[in-house]
Amino acid sequence: MRIPYLWLLILLPVKLFAGELTGYVALDNRLFFEEPQFDEQRSNNAVSFVVEPEYYHVSKDEKDTITFRPFVRYDYYDSHRTHVDFRQFDWLHVGGDWELRAGFSKVFWGVAESNHLIDIINQTDVIEDIDGEDKFGQPMVQYAMLKDWGTLRLYYLPYFRERIFASQDGRLRSGQLVEYNDPIYDNGAKEWHPSFAARYENVLGDWDVGIGHFSGVGRDPRFQIVSNVYVPVYDVIEQSSVDLQLTTDSWLWKFEAIGRSGQGDRFYATVFGGEYTLYSLFESDLDLGLISEYSYDGRDENTPATVLDNDIFFGSRLTFNYSSDTEMLAGIFFDDQTQATSYAFEMSTRYGNRWKLELDVRIYGDAEVGTIEAGLEKDSHAQLRIARYF
């Protein structure tokens, strides 16, 4: 996004005195295990620096809250990865059984662990990480009704945030560089084309149910080759979604599905699976969660490609229940069609009250030429984050 908001950061210290300032600074060290696949890519060791402060102020009657959470990453090698964003900069007003939120904000939809299929409000910050969990702040007005019959949220999204892609020096990209600064839109208003969304959710005993619809600029682009470079193409889409979770003693059963039109033929996609928790493993305080999920996507070539088109995920989550909140996650993605396999391992622990250590390891196996997975073949890496919270 090209609104020059860096100068706004200068205003930050002025406002600090009234509310509460928290957040973290972190040093990320990514170590790639292999030499890069593409000539221009640099370095097997990428160091970068992150700061994400949060300032918030709550009015005396607790009806109004202002939250300001800028995000800054400085990356030594990949100039595109050096970026600034308003992860959140919004005002929330709470009435009795309604609320109104306006500003840059983030919204999450969904229940699954391995695939955030129905999550659509925010643009994904793929340059942060390719797991789809980092998002750009989305300008929005959100009105919510919290009633006996459930919660209904209505979203007006006046501005579209474009995706950012790695520079030629950067790792974790496809072979084709993406010229993302001047994308193609299939609508006249381009990034000012308004999007609308609605979501209803309710809890019915052991069931958590959600139904949603999104109408507007699809967050994931197709690509067109224009004078030898890849240019993102953003289409206006209609996407309906449903998500269900059944929670029983030790089992979680999860289901998400979408139907989308506006890109090629109307298509459907789903992710579903279960999570079983083994408590107090071997009489210890450890809990082990076993997760299995399957993703299927029926999209054709005229839609943005997805990695999770026909994939099985097996994962396990080990929670230590120590005062350090130590947790480990390990997972395998296996693509039933292309046979591509990838592995993920994540661990996090706190040291003392303020320090946090996070280790992420991603291993990408061999993949068929021409698939998305092929671009990542040489990008298996480990990332160690040392963060200090304040």
Next chain:
Amino acid sequence: MNKFYLAFLFSALSVSSYARTAEEILKKNISDEQKGREIYIELDERDLGFGDMEVNVSMVLRNAQGQEIVKKQKNKVLEIEDSSVGDKSLIVFNEPRDVKGTAFLTFSKILEADDQWLYLPALKRVKRIASRNKSGPFVGSEFAYEDMSSQEVDKYTYKYIKNEKCGNMECFVVERFPAYQYSGYTKQVTWVDTKEFRPIKIDFYDRKSELLKTMEFLDYKQYLGRYWRADKFTMVNHQNGKSTEILWSNYKFRVGLKDNYFTKGNLKRVK
């Protein structure tokens, strides 16, 4: 609304007319099991009608070497009058800073797993979580979830043992046995003061019937002229040498929290 108000009045009236003394319970010609239960019914009834409350919580976690971690949170509780279900509670974490804003919503149950939702502020995600395991540590402390959840009469069976001195008070000693299938305990030996019916001390026995932990309730204060709350809980684990201290401060009763505050939809906006 009116119905609720009437029910509330009625229960308040019924409590005062039924309030029993230690002597009345002990001289009854009933079994020790019934005496134990009567003591806990009285304890429960004396605490009825508080409506809703909020309190600041500071937990100090100490390992066997004496190293400390401090966790801070705000608890909000809605009393549910129906004794066949437990209370509703919302916990928002403030420290350590990396979990700031994380929130827990619990609808506690008597003999089943609680309903529990977790809000993760970094992802803006609400997750319904499996909660069968009430015996697991609460945020890595020596308190288990079941030690922290609402205490309801039907969660245990009881046996009155004897009266004995506890500090400068007189206490009932009552054993209680968890009814919940997946409880981490086979038995708890509890001390309840005979004058105000307040829990003073609990010894917890693990699944192998060995002494696991001792909890003490310290520095009681009375609120609204009726409800007793301890300013401090201590829990010592005899098996691993760790301990946790919980300091409760800034108790506020009847702040006007309603049922619609304790909802999944509301989790996203609590601070």
